[in-house]
Amino acid sequence: MSWIVREDGFRKERITTNSNKFMIGNGYMGYRGTMEEFTKSELTATTLAGLYDKVGDKWREPVNAPNGLFTRIQCDGSVLSVLEAEPLEHEQELDMQHGLHRRKTTFSAKGDNRVTVLSERFCSAERLHLIVNRITIHCSKDCELLITTGIDGDVWDINGPHLERMVGQVEDNCLVMKGWTHELNQPVSVVEAIECNFGEKTIITEEQSIYRQIVVQYRAGEKYTFTKYVSVYTGMDEVENISLAAVQSSLEALRVGYAQLFLEQAVIWNRKWEMSDVTIEGDKEAQHALRYSMYQLHIIAPEQSEKVSIPARGLSGQVYKGAVFWDTEMFMLPFFLYTQPEVARNLMMYRVHTLDGARRKAAEYGFEGAFYAWESQETGDDACTLFNVNDVFTGRPMRTYFRDKQVHISADVVHGIWQYYTFTGDESILLDGGAEVIWECAKFFYSYAYYNSRKERYEVLDVTGPDEYHERVNNNAFTNMLVKQTLFVTIEVMKYLQNKNPERYEIILSKEQDGITLEQISHMYDHLYVPQPDQDNKLISQFDGYFKLEDVSLTELKSRIMNKNEYLGGGNGLATTTQILKQADVILMLHLFKDRFDQETKQANWKFYEPRTEHGSSLSSCIYALVASDIGSPDWAYPYFMRTATIDLTGESKQYVGDLYIGGTHPAANGGAWMAAVLGFAGLRYQGDDVIISPALPEKWTAIEFPLCVRGQSYKVCVSKEEVHITSHINNTNTMLFTICGQSITVPGGQEITAPYNCIIQT
Amino acid sequence: MSWIVREDGFRKERITTNSNKFMIGNGYMGYRGTMEEFTKSELTATTLAGLYDKVGDKWREPVNAPNGLFTRIQCDGSVLSVLEAEPLEHEQELDMQHGLHRRKTTFSAKGDNRVTVLSERFCSAERLHLIVNRITIHCSKDCELLITTGIDGDVWDINGPHLERMVGQVEDNCLVMKGWTHELNQPVSVVEAIECNFGEKTIITEEQSIYRQIVVQYRAGEKYTFTKYVSVYTGMDEVENISLAAVQSSLEALRVGYAQLFLEQAVIWNRKWEMSDVTIEGDKEAQHALRYSMYQLHIIAPEQSEKVSIPARGLSGQVYKGAVFWDTEMFMLPFFLYTQPEVARNLMMYRVHTLDGARRKAAEYGFEGAFYAWESQETGDDACTLFNVNDVFTGRPMRTYFRDKQVHISADVVHGIWQYYTFTGDESILLDGGAEVIWECAKFFYSYAYYNSRKERYEVLDVTGPDEYHERVNNNAFTNMLVKQTLFVTIEVMKYLQNKNPERYEIILSKEQDGITLEQISHMYDHLYVPQPDQDNKLISQFDGYFKLEDVSLTELKSRIMNKNEYLGGGNGLATTTQILKQADVILMLHLFKDRFDQETKQANWKFYEPRTEHGSSLSSCIYALVASDIGSPDWAYPYFMRTATIDLTGESKQYVGDLYIGGTHPAANGGAWMAAVLGFAGLRYQGDDVIISPALPEKWTAIEFPLCVRGQSYKVCVSKEEVHITSHINNTNTMLFTICGQSITVPGGQEITAPYNCIIQT
Helix, strand or coil: CCCEEEEECCCHHHHHHHHHHCCEECCCEEECCCCCCCCHHHCCCEEEEEEEECCCCCCCEEEEECEEEEEEEEECCEEECCCCCCCCEEEEEEECCCCEEEEEEEEEECCCEEEEEEEEEEECCCCCCEEEEEEEEEECCCEEEEEEEEEECCCCCCCCCCEEEEEEEEECCEEEEEEEECCCCCEEEEEEEEECCCCEEEEEECCCEEEEEEEEEECCCCEEEEEEEEEEEECCCCCCCHHHHHHHHHHHHHHHCHHHHHHHHHHHHHHHHHHHCCEEECCHHHHHHHHHHHHHHHCCCCCCCCCCCCCCCCCCCCHHHHCECCHHHHHHHHHHHHHCHHHHHHHHHHHHHCHHHHHHHHHHCCCCCCCCCCCECCCCCECCCCEEEECCCCCCEEECCHHHHCCHHHHHHHHHHHHHHHHHCCCHHHHHHHHHHHHHHHHHHHHHCEEECCCCEEECCCECCCCCCCCCECCCHHHHHHHHHHHHHHHHHHHHHHHHCHHHHHHHHHCCCCCCCHHHHHHHHHHECCCCCCCCCCCCCCCCCHHHCECCCHHHHHHCCCCCCCCCCCCCCCCCCECCECCCCHHHHHHHCHHHCCHHHHHHHHHHHHHHECCCCCCHHHHHHHHHHHCCCHHHHHHHHHHHHCHHHHCCCCCEECCEECCCCCHHHHHHHHHHHHHHHCCEEECCCCEEECCCCCCCCCEEEEEEEECCEEEEEEEECCEEEEEECCCCCCCEEEEECCEEEEECCCCEEEEECCCCCCC | CCCEEEEECCCHHHHHHHHHHCCEECCCEEECCCCCCCCHHHCCCEEEEEEEECCCCCCCEEEEECEEEEEEEEECCEEECCCCCCCCEEEEEEECCCCEEEEEEEEEECCCEEEEEEEEEEECCCCCCEEEEEEEEEECCCEEEEEEEEEECCCCCCCCCCEEEEEEEEECCEEEEEEEECCCCCEEEEEEEEECCCCEEEEEECCCEEEEEEEEEECCCCEEEEEEEEEEEECCCCCCCHHHHHHHHHHHHHHHCHHHHHHHHHHHHHHHHHHHCCEEECCHHHHHHHHHHHHHHHCCCCCCCCCCCCCCCCCCCCHHHHCECCHHHHHHHHHHHHHCHHHHHHHHHHHHHCHHHHHHHHHHCCCCCCCCCCCECCCCCECCCCEEEECCCCCCEEECCHHHHCCHHHHHHHHHHHHHHHHHCCCHHHHHHHHHHHHHHHHHHHHHCEEECCCCEEECCCECCCCCCCCCECCCHHHHHHHHHHHHHHHHHHHHHHHHCHHHHHHHHHCCCCCCCHHHHHHHHHHECCCCCCCCCCCCCCCCCHHHCECCCHHHHHHCCCCCCCCCCCCCCCCCCECCECCCCHHHHHHHCHHHCCHHHHHHHHHHHHHHECCCCCCHHHHHHHHHHHCCCHHHHHHHHHHHHCHHHHCCCCCEECCEECCCCCHHHHHHHHHHHHHHHCCEEECCCCEEECCCCCCCCCEEEEEEEECCEEEEEEEECCEEEEEECCCCCCCEEEEECCEEEEECCCCEEEEECCCCCCC
16 A cells, blocks of 8 residues: 555545645646645646746746636536535545546435545646546436536636636637736646547536536436546647647547556656665555655656756645745755656756856846856746745735845755766766856855955855855855855866867856956865864854854744744744754755764764754755764654655645745655655765765664666665665666775676675664 | 023923933033932932943943932921922023023912922032032921931932942931942942031931931021032042042032032033033024033033043933943044043043953954944943844844944044044044054954955945944945045054154054054055945945835835834834935945045935935934035035934934833934034034135024134134134134135134135025
């Protein structure tokens, strides 16, 4: 059952949570796990990747397409809906193995009639524009059914409505609903073709919707099945006539039929899991949660486009403006990098394509180079506003500095590209624009940093680090460390380019009007201040003056809260004057640069910062898990791992900041769960030389097995408490050096080796 | 009547305001204008200059001495107090000419008895420890009077009580009340000797008080007069036994008698006015208000001590912790400098004596040199707390950055010393410690500033300028300009010292462990960025990014206010994200450096910033008046001048910020009124070469006359609309160059000249 996510019974208060939990998607679009009879008040949404719209001065956000999966069934005049009356039975489940959503409800209808509705749907992984939905109805008594099914264009929007001039019509026996976005006049078409060999059909057209009504004289005991083939096209797709393309897509699907379409789906999903699935022995709960985390990543991965990346709430709606944050590089990228490097490449190429937006942002603030958007949409311009949260006490918008001061984003992008390049050895990423991104980010930091003449060093001032409760600080250790890495990478890449592609090298440098030179970058690299561990207690100050802040316990801080939704950061937030942090900050640095700090330093800082972390971000727990594993304390890590891996299963995450709804799925935590398991407990890492495995398994795990794709070679790695077993794929041509608990082992292509060890830190 | 400030009738709601308005003082102590029968609930206070105390973790503030002027009169058993019943008649007045407070009240007593109490009191300007109080009682009927008079030790304190172990006793027929401060165990003694040749006297001792009860069988029509000679000594005074000294002082006063003591008072006050009084022809209201402003400065001037300076609320109580702010250098110093340079010297020597405190503050923040206290008390350590204002919506203390970021204070101190030196030519200020202060302040700024490698300039980052509604800004024009001046002054002074006193020069430099060199200071001076007027519109940006803030009208901003006491600055203050400023900032810079900016620039900026200024500080209006005069618009200036000059007469100033009481007198505004009149309308200035007079009189002023003391020479200057008349004092030995409306005139010692002019900007 570890492939199935399931809930029995229906509870109204779980609608929002379960619609996130039971999402399906294919990277092109996400479809929330709502019931067929739901409308916008239950937050139905078909969220489109990369298509954004802005209405008036409201926030710019992704567009939800008209809902092609709307179906309402009436039996002898009464509506069968979980919203109307408590169903006799209800179950909702997700078949993660195939990306399939299933819902089965038994309603009580007139005259003791038991009506069971089974609905199955999937976003086709083979045909990205297509959603397929098959509905089967079974009644215990003779009755008259009235089925209303079609396209509901009156969709949920946070800052909409986004589609205007909506037109519904019928073409080639398909329902077509088309509208245009406000801001850019982009068309969106949704088309439904239906396979339904029963009943009398009538077309109903409403202002924003188009339906078929199907009237059926039902005979007890029979099964009635119909299938909807819904296609979505937008102006972003490179087709001439999007409605025509959608009609063709739906008619083609109709022709192919449900069974064959599902087979295609199964083949692709099988491949996804083959490349990524992790099995855990000895812990079914962890196994289930980890697999679910990977499922969430698979349904939103932009497998076929390098123009979009993954938003912070995936494709679960319009929360956070559907924007791409640092979450992608720091929390999601590793999963793809180690399992599906081509997706990782797409994610990084998105940054190349949005370089101009980052250049505009830098220029807007008076800096050189590229200052990447804190909240990036399709152009790379920053969707982040200066006022992000409302003060719960006054209702006034609060000035926050996410947009202005989280400069680490440019370093995160460079880190991502460098990770990709190091891991895959794929030089094309540099030549296809990556080198330029890196150079522009270095220039940005050179123009952002200041030189302290007194201390003879560069400093990075007035920034916000990952811990957003402390805005506008100086010399945030994490930020400075990443800036230093950016400069290092820049020097390396420019050296590489000068050798490998002197023309490109000259082109990049010749573009410089501002005259920042590689010598200046080098000088800054040599003299950039990065806060170091204290000689005595080994603690690293999160930023200048951090240790002078009030040292209050989290319990005490929480007792000061007057309104449960009050924001702890911002102007007067309760945490801002204390040592309480929102999320891993120094600890994240210790994870990213684990080789540069000794165990004592990592341990001291973990112990210091852990009780001071409020985990107000879903990005926090996995990092504490990772570093706990690294310092040989997997059982400190385990609760953090589980908290991360179950976040979208339980739905127990922060839903509001101020009066701002921030619910939805959490792909960064999903990625974090994978990291905690594979990079943390299994202790895997690769930085261009050997594959290192330093396991620290939780007590009840007897083994963990996972695939690995590195430098074009595929492996299966199984880490148990006694040994590491490595299978080099039969097609591998290269030999790879593995270092297992410090011992080097060469694994030739196509062979298997077993490396027993004694030195694993047991718990 | 322009020497008299008077109010008729008694209104309870005016108690606090009038107690400020009718203050007396002598620089050693201030005595609030309360009635003799008042106690701490009416905020009676004898506020001592320079003696501070701290109780627990409450704010450190000046000590109020026991109230030696307490007198309660009962007539036939009923208490005669304005608090008990409305008096038949009541008047309160201040004789500004002599620093005398007078109160006359007629009470209705039993049996249609009209009892009139006349009380006169003054803080002796000759004998700084002494307050004299003469009370005369007249009744219309025979009656029994019970007079309770003595020392009330149960005094008003904001963060007290400050005196403990209080002991009352009688010595040499004097009442003695002694107590010790909490923190430093400093003793405070108040002694009263009485001249009273009637009645039966009994001593009453209470826990914190000691009184005499005088019982009189009063015969209708007679006048009974008694006089109290109250002396105050503290552990700060250099005497061995403070109670003994106080007893001797009171007995000596008793021997000398009221008439002679008042004569002494008149002589000294006569001299004060001779050196300072300004007469305005054609505007009685302005005349009165300006004189009153000077009166307020005279009663708090530290004439005989260079260890204390003038607190922001004078000696009117404990508001603002009795602390010395930049107010002294920037708003009060000029009055003393132009009229009583020896007081100006004391004010500046206070900064020399508190240099070590400023050094400690710099070190505390990790900087070199001297970072002067934002709120300075006797040691120069900063009394300013990190949380200054409570949020009215939550009641929580708000983090503010007055202490950390108003670095301009160190430049203000240097400006003050430089002003003093330039004006007087008194080199001793430099040799007595001034040079060291200047050098330390320069070092502070060198360590505080950063070098922008990209722009090849030093910048002053993360500061709060005079406009405290915008905290933590970069490159505040005012601050950068003053820092630049500090560096200039440092170079000049060190050059001077090297020539004049090479030993001292070597000593100052040899103290350097930190190795900051004069070359480095010079380099910073040459490359320090100071925001300049825009080439097109001439506007100077108050700080980096100011023009990007919301450009909202003051009316609109005020309409957003939800609680009348809410603070507009701080974390989430309404003004912080807008262009609305608390007080003159750029405009203050244009005043201080008026020679460096052309008229067009001054005009453009005045017009731009004036409608955007909320005048949330009493320091603001006078600066707008000064610059309006400077640009030839005295009638724009006039309302600002009057607002400044009447602030303590009307009492119409901000009384609360959040829930913090900030009432009291406003010596900075008092000094500002003088500046607006003499430096503004009369257009006087002296910067070491010639005395410049560029008048711009308000419409109804026909002339303004004032004394002037410059470089040891005394003058009387009369500016009318047709001419300037200058009288060089008979004792003057030197010739002085005057420049009147651009025309140079030499005025030999002891002579009078009249300079008619045509070029004055008439309105």
